[in-house]
Amino acid sequence: MTITKILVPIDGSTHSLKAFRTALDIAKNNNAKINVLTCLEKEDVGAWYIDKRTNKKIMSDAKIFAKDFLSKLEKPAKDANVPISLNILETKSTSNQIIKFSNLNKIDLIVIGSHGRGGFNKFLLGSVSNKVSQIAKCPVMIVK
Amino acid sequence: MDFKNILVAYDSSSFSNRAFKSALDVAESNKSKITITTVITGVYQPSIGFTMKYSEKMLEKYTKTLQKTFSNLESAAKKKNIEISLKILQDPSVSKAIVNYVNLHKFDLVVIGSHGRTGLNKMILGSVASSVTQKVKCPIMVVK
Numbered sequence: 001m002t003i004t005k006i007l008v009p010i011d012g013s014t015h016s017l018k019a020f021r022t023a024l025d026i027a028k029n030n031n032a033k034i035n036v037l038t039c040l041e042k043e044d045v046g047a048w049y050i051d052k053r054t055n056k057k058i059m060s061d062a063k064i065f066a067k068d069f070l071s072k073l074e075k076p077a078k079d080a081n082v083p084i085s086l087n088i089l090e091t092k093s094t095s096n097q098i099i100k101f102s103n104l105n106k107i108d109l110i111v112i113g114s115h116g117r118g119g120f121n122k123f124l125l126g127s128v129s130n131k132v133s134q135i136a137k138c139p140v141m142i143v144k
Numbered sequence: 145m146d147f148k149n150i151l152v153a154y155d156s157s158s159f160s161n162r163a164f165k166s167a168l169d170v171a172e173s174n175k176s177k178i179t180i181t182t183v184i185t186g187v188y189q190p191s192i193g194f195t196m197k198y199s200e201k202m203l204e205k206y207t208k209t210l211q212k213t214f215s216n217l218e219s220a221a222k223k224k225n226i227e228i229s230l231k232i233l234q235d236p237s238v239s240k241a242i243v244n245y246v247n248l249h250k251f252d253l254v255v256i257g258s259h260g261r262t263g264l265n266k267m268i269l270g271s272v273a274s275s276v277t278q279k280v281k282c283p284i285m286v287v288k
Binding site: 002003022025026029030125130133134135136137138139140141142143144 | 146166169170173174253268269274277278280281282283284285286287288
C-alpha cells in the first residue's frame with residue numbers, strides 16, 4: 001500500500017485541524033498529495049419563504065468564509081513541501097459527500113478527526129467520522 | 145506527530161493481514177516499533193466458573209500456534225528492519241482487552257482491520273473494529 005493521495009475533511013474544528021497536522025506528517029514521509037475537503041450543508045436557512053435569494057446569499061457568504069479559512073492551511077503545507085488542493089463543495093449530506101469524493105478521486109487514505117463541530121464529545125465517535133469509517137472503501141485514520 | 149509505537153490488532157484474518165502490511169509501511173517511514181496483539185477468549189469448560197482460569201494445556205496449545213504465525217510476521221518485519229514484539233492477552237471480550245491494553249500503554253497509533261474472522265463483511269465495520277475505534281484514546285487506522 002503506497003499512499004499518494006490523502007483526503008482530509010475539514011470543518012474548522014480543533015479535531016479536524018489535528019487531523020490535518022497528522023496528515024501533513026504522513027504526506028511528508030510518503031511524498032503524498034493532500035486534498036482538503038470542506039462540505040457546506042445545503043439547508044433551508046434564513047427567511048427563504050419570503051425571499052428565495054437568502055439561501056443563495058448565505059451559501060455564497062459561507063463559501064467565502066470557508067475559502068478564507070482553508071487558505072490558512074496553505075502556508076504550513078508549503079513549508080512542509082507538500083502539494084495541497086482545496087475543495088469546497090455544497091452538499092446535502094456531509095458524510096456521503098466525503099465518501100463520494102474519496103471514491104471519485106481514488107484516495108488512498110482518509111485522515112479524519114474523531115469529532116466535528118456538533119454533538120457532545122466524550123467517548124464515542126462523531127456521526128460523520130463514524131459513518132465515514134464504516135462505509136469508505138479506503139483505509140481511514142481517525143485522529144483523537 | 146510521530147508514530148513511534150504502533151499496535152496491530154491481529155487475528156490472522158485476511159483483513160488483519162492487510163492491516164499488518166500497512167502498519168509495516170507506516171513503520172518503515174517513521175522508523176517505529178510494532179506490537180502485535182492477539183486476544184485469547186478461551187473456550188468453554190466446566191471448571192471456568194470455579195477458577196476463572198483457562199486450562200494450562202489449552203493455553204499452551206494456543207500460545208504455540210500463535211508463536212508460529214507470529215514467526216511469519218516477524219520474518220516479514222525483519223526484512224524491513226522493523227522491531228516487532230508479540231503480546232498475547234486473555235479476556236472473554238476481545239474489544240475490551242484491546243482497548244484496555246492500548247489505553248494503559250503508550251501507543252501512538254493503532255492499526256486494525258475493518259473486519260475480523262466472523263460476521264458479514266459487506267458495508268459496515270466489524271464489531272471489534274467499531275468498538276475499538278470508538279473507545280481508544282489514540283489515533284486509529286482502519287484498513288479495509
